[in-house]
Amino acid sequence: MLSGSARAFLIPGLAALLAAAAVLGLSLGTIRLDWTTLTRDDTAATALLQLRLPRVLLAVLIGAVLAETGAVAQALFRNPLAEPGLIGVSAGAALAAAVVHTALTGIASLAALPPSLILPIAAFAGGLAAAVIVLRLARRDGQTDMTTMLLAGTAINAFVAAIVGLLSTRADDSGLRGFTLWMYGNLGRAGWSEIAVAAPVLLAVALWLPREARGLDALLLGDTEARHLGVDVERLKRRVLIAVVLATGAAVSLAGVIGFVGLVVPHAIRLLAGPGHRLLLPASALLGAVLLTLADTVARTAAAPAEWPVGALTSALGAPFFLALLLRMRTRIGLP
Amino acid sequence: MSLAVTAVSHAAGRRRLLDAVSLQLEPGTVQVLLGPNGAGKSTLLGVLAGDLRPLSGRATLDGRRLADWPAADLARRRAVMMQRDELRFPFSVDEVVALGRLPWQRREQSPGERAVIAAALAEAGAGALAGRRYLELSGGERARVQLARALAQIRADDGDPAPRYLLLDEPTASLDFAYQHHVLKSLRRLADRGVGVLAILQDPNLALRHADRVSLLANGELIASGLPADVLDTERLSRVYGLPIVAEQGPGGRRSLDVAETPPAPAG
Secondary structure: OOOHHHHOOHHHHHHHHHHHHHHHHHHOOOOOOOHHHHHHOHHHHHHHHHHHHHHHHHHHHHHHHHHHHHHHHHHHOOOOOOOHHHHOHHHHHHHHHHHHHHOHHHHHHHHOOOHHHHHHHHHHHHHHHHHHHHHHHOEEOOEEOHHHHHHHHHHHHHHHHHHHHHHHOOOOHHHHHHHHHHHOOOOOOOOHHHHHHHHHHHHHHHHHHHHHHHHHHHHOOOHHHHHHOOOOHHHHHHHHHHHHHHHHHHHHHHHOOOOOHHHHHHHHHHHHHOOOHHHHHHHHHHHHHHHHHHHHHHHHHOOOOOOOOHHHHHHHHHHHHHHHHHHHOOHHHOOO | OOEEEEEEEEEEOOEEEEEEEEEEEOOOOEEEEEOOOOOOHHHHHHHHHOOOOOOEEEEEEOOEEHHHOOHHHHHHHEEEEOOOOOOOOOOEHHHHHHHOOHHHOOOOOOHHHHHHHHHHHHHOOOHHHOOOEHHHOOHHHHHHHHHHHHHHHOOOOOOOOOOOEEEEEOOOOOOOHHHHHHHHHHHHHHHHOOOEEEEEOOOHHHHHHHOOEEEEEEOOEEEEEEOHHHHOOHHHHHHHHOOOEEEEEOHHHOEEEEEOOOOOOOOO
């Protein structure tokens, strides 16, 4: 763990790291980019503005939101292994995406929308709908019971997975392939117009969540204990859950499922700076942004012109790291 | 001015947990709640803390219903130490105690706040635990840190003379012999400074030794309330606990209670 004075450098240090990662992400790609001649090189300028800048921006925002909402979910569930997926957002989004991939042409003619827009809109709506069901099921006597939410979320996740499985028998080959790739997360789908809609939501949630830091700290003691400390637990939970659902819904609808960022990043920060949310939330957001930016840069350059699904990459790197964390530092990350 | 319940009843489903209980916690006293398991002690503490809304009757602080108090104001007037401990995140001991300062919204890490935290730790017999990781502590050590958190919570630093209250659910449960007395003496000093202390205990001898008042609960009813020596009468205790209890004169003329030796059942 960092000493008190070293903790003061954590945020500036991570911010500098993020700036470096963003510049790296903008510089690397199939089209060589020379920053000095950029203004005179149309191809390079187009690649930068239309392809790389939106992607890097999306990586920064989604990485930040995934890591931060992961930390928040762990506080709400009072479980170091929780993640927003437990609320059902990803599952609902996946079901909607599966429906779209199975019957895209039919839906496109029905809704009179360009196919590229139908998928994110449907995924966002599906994620929201699943989350609303889970949140409803978890309310008892006017209070949100997180254990019930965990069970309800698990049930909804299983149910949705079953329907997706059934749907896949109806899909044609291209629909099946499209859905499988969607499931693994990719930051290359969204253009400027989608980002313009989603970015304010992602940014607002990322900046707002740290304001609830002290209440979330108190929640780690227990709901009753937090109430004894004067925290309006029910309203805190409701506010924070809505923010988490909106942000993860926006993230998953644009980029698909990107695993392990929300699980690994908060743990890494807790090892450095402890579990206090005032530092944990902004630091997780920055580190999440750094990691996803770097992962996406690797995903689109390592096998260019082919692209790796970035969600598979984060899971492939995150899982062993997480396992090492789990086995070597159990008590330090709060496991019994 | 007091923390009080008046004719409070509570139930879980059809099971009656409290039956028309009235009790007043006065500032400057140590009041002990005693009774068999399942008597309703924790339920009564929950009502006094504002966790449970009574089905009938009133729970009030300074005459105003607990439910009508703004949560943050209430948190500056009373602290609660619960028996269970759900914390599973790797806070340091000082950070746990600092959470008790949340209702005061003071700047963290300021010299004043650090002094309050250090004083609370010392008062709870946990001074030596400062700087340790909470999750690496034993059960008894954690209990002392949680007590320190409650003490830090009701440390008034706004010059407001309104009395504070401390509610404790078995604060001595996991403590060794020496710390049981240390903690109860700390509660006494707290009462001497004007705090109203209500503690659930299981050991009538600790109540005899440290309480100003004792309230005895059984089956959700308040059997007796008053001075320890009066309430902890051997005949009454024998009836409530359902086994013979005798009083002995200990060294220094102090009365202590014990379970009577029952004669072995005749063979055959």
